[in-house]
Amino acid sequence: MTEWISWLIEPLQFAFMARALLVTVVAALTCAILSVWLVQIGWALMGDAVSHAVLPGVAISYILGWPFAVGAFIFGAGAVALIGGVRATTRIKSDAAIGVVFTALFALGLVIISKTPSQTDLGHILFGNVLGVSDADIWQVLGSGAIAVSLLLLKRRDLTLYAFDRAHADAIGINTRWLSMLLLGLLALTVVVALQAVGILLVVAMLITPGVTAYLLTKRFDRMLWLSMAITVVCAVAGLYLSYYLDASAGGAVVLTQSAAFLLAYLFGPRGGVVVNWIRSRREVVAA
Amino acid sequence: MTPTAADHHVDSAASAQTLEARGVAVRYGTVQALQGVDLTLDSATITGLLGMNGSGKSSFFGAIMGTVKTTAGSVRLFGAAPKEARSRGLVAYMPQSENVDWDFPISVREVVMTGRYGRLGLTRRPHGRDRAAVGEALDRVGLTELASRQIGELSGGQRKRVFVARAIAQGARLLLLDEPFAGVDKASEATISALLRELRDEGCSILISTHDLAGVPELCDDVVLLKNRVLFRGEPSEALSPERLALVFGLESA
Ligand SMILES: Nc1ncnc2c1ncn2[C@@H]1O[C@H](COP(=O)(O)OP(=O)(O)O)[C@@H](O)[C@H]1O
Ligand SMILES: [Mg+2]
Numbered sequence: 001m002t003e004w005i006s007w008l009i010e011p012l013q014f015a016f017m018a019r020a021l022l023v024t025v026v027a028a029l030t031c032a033i034l035s036v037w038l039v040q041i042g043w044a045l046m047g048d049a050v051s052h053a054v055l056p057g058v059a060i061s062y063i064l065g066w067p068f069a070v071g072a073f074i075f076g077a078g079a080v081a082l083i084g085g086v087r088a089t090t091r092i093k094s095d096a097a098i099g100v101v102f103t104a105l106f107a108l109g110l111v112i113i114s115k116t117p118s119q120t121d122l123g124h125i126l127f128g129n130v131l132g133v134s135d136a137d138i139w140q141v142l143g144s145g146a147i148a149v150s151l152l153l154l155k156r157r158d159l160t161l162y163a164f165d166r167a168h169a170d171a172i173g174i175n176t177r178w179l180s181m182l183l184l185g186l187l188a189l190t191v192v193v194a195l196q197a198v199g200i201l202l203v204v205a206m207l208i209t210p211g212v213t214a215y216l217l218t219k220r221f222d223r224m225l226w227l228s229m230a231i232t233v234v235c236a237v238a239g240l241y242l243s244y245y246l247d248a249s250a251g252g253a254v255v256l257t258q259s260a261a262f263l264l265a266y267l268f269g270p271r272g273g274v275v276v277n278w279i280r281s282r283r284e285v286v287a288a
Numbered sequence: 289m290t291p292t293a294a295d296h297h298v299d300s301a302a303s304a305q306t307l308e309a310r311g312v313a314v315r316y317g318t319v320q321a322l323q324g325v326d327l328t329l330d331s332a333t334i335t336g337l338l339g340m341n342g343s344g345k346s347s348f349f350g351a352i353m354g355t356v357k358t359t360a361g362s363v364r365l366f367g368a369a370p371k372e373a374r375s376r377g378l379v380a381y382m383p384q385s386e387n388v389d390w391d392f393p394i395s396v397r398e399v400v401m402t403g404r405y406g407r408l409g410l411t412r413r414p415h416g417r418d419r420a421a422v423g424e425a426l427d428r429v430g431l432t433e434l435a436s437r438q439i440g441e442l443s444g445g446q447r448k449r450v451f452v453a454r455a456i457a458q459g460a461r462l463l464l465l466d467e468p469f470a471g472v473d474k475a476s477e478a479t480i481s482a483l484l485r486e487l488r489d490e491g492c493s494i495l496i497s498t499h500d501l502a503g504v505p506e507l508c509d510d511v512v513l514l515k516n517r518v519l520f521r522g523e524p525s526e527a528l529s530p531e532r533l534a535l536v537f538g539l540e541s542a
Binding site for chain 2: 040091154155156157158160161163164165166167168169170171172173174215218219220221223224
């Protein structure tokens with residue numbers, strides 16, 4: 001028993017681990033909440049796009065000494081606007097429009113960083129540097145996370161209606177354009193929160209995996225939301241401890257833990273679990 | 289039904305037509321889905337909007353609800369701007385089955401509750417009277433027992449009744465039903481038709497799109513034949529004459 005406790009407490013004796021835990025949990029929680037709507041609307045690719053598109057924003061922020069959140073948000077929201085613009089003015093299919101825009105912005109980020117080698121560490125931005133977050137970073141994460149979480153929870157019924165039946169929302173005079181803008185703005189904000197924890201490349205995992213995992217476990221939206229949050233917090237903590245004791249990438253370990261949770265839900269979940277369905281079908285065969 | 293805020297608004301607009309569309313046109317890229325559509329609807333009538341697939345029925349609904357951009361023409365609802373009428377909750381919409389995500393994690397009761405959202409505050413937290421209205425609506429369509437089911441766990445006819453219940457809970461006066469009888473067995477169709485007649489008798493104006501002629505004569509008071517424009521408007525018996533149908537449906541059912 002005491003061994004367990006010391007196993008749990010040991011990492012937290014290091015200030016950097018305590019901060020990493022805080023940042024990871026806040027980031028994962030914000031992503032987990034947004035995730036349930038993102039996957040139901042079918043915006044997973046949009047999450048991928050926005051998370052990549054913030055790279056030039058982060059790079060410019062470092063160069064100019066701005067808070068990283070400012071540049072990242074500008075480019076995240078800018079990417080959304082650009083994608084919308086390309087879609088509205090051409091006949092290009094939606095996924096291709098998304099692909100063209102975000103890869104261009106990501107490439108722009110790479111070029112900017114390659115021209116300013118001294119100030120920025122590409123690896124930290126791409127893969128996260130949660131063990132090295134500064135106090136300023138923490139405040140940005142907490143501030144952005146608090147705004148995103150409270151707006152999402154406040155408008156959760158409208159967002160669910162938007163995801164389920166946009167036409168009805170329009171028919172009763174709810175401003176769906178505004179709702180979609182709110183959601184995309186919150187996506188940009190959430191990406192800003194999460195890239196500190198797991199880096200640009202893995203943000204999309206945190207935006208998709210919790211939502212689909214919870215979806216496999218329940219048929220009720222409210223429950224899906226709470227499950228997504230609960231599973232994600234457990235995974236964030238477990239992942240970070242794993243990374244500490246295995247001396248492995250923190251962002252990688254957190255996402256991998258979430259993937260493991262998805263795998264469990266996929267295999268054993270009541271709603272679509274392949275093992276459960278297989279056993280059920282075997283029983284039916286035997287019974288027949 | 290108990291009187292609601294929406295009923296009160298209707299009184300003030302009682303003299304005006306439920307729907308008044310003038311010269312409505314809709315185009316998608318190079319496809320001209322609708323052209324010069326004039327259509328007025330009175331209260332307490334069931335109107336059938338008949339046309340084959342691609343004739344623009346769904347586009348017309350979209351134009352009424354503001355989800356589809358019109359390239360010409362105007363729409364008035366209850367004598368007011370469409371936006372205003374929609375905000376008052378006067379217009380209800382039943383989506384075509386293929387446009388509904390039946391795997392969506394939402395229960396029957398929750399779907400019906402979305403009919404009340406226009407009356408609710410910022411967070412759409414329902415009050416006792418909203419729960420009561422939802423319960424009443426579920427009762428009327430006979431889904432009380434199934435209220436906690438996920439919407440995909442219903443039969444074709446029960447699924448349609450969920451959206452009728454939503455319109456009732458909303459207190460709408462104009463119901464737009466897109467293909468309400470597609471994928472519905474005869475018994476359920478009769479149940480739904482009876483329900484729609486009741487709503488009509490309470491003063492609702494109901495516009496039903498369908499490409500299936502069976503059941504139209506008994507249900508509809510009035511028929512509109514659509515083929516990207518209005519070809520005919522009148523009595524069901526006249527609309528369903530072989531020559532007219534050949535015009536609308538081409539070789540398909542001539
Ligand atoms: N979103 C869209 N983009 C492009 N074309 C569309 C779109 N929606 C409908 N159309 C086209 O407009 C025409 C009318 O379609 P629709 O209104 O769905 O007819 P109906 O409901 O009678 O089957 C069809 O030719 C259809 O292909
Ligand atoms: Mg249609």
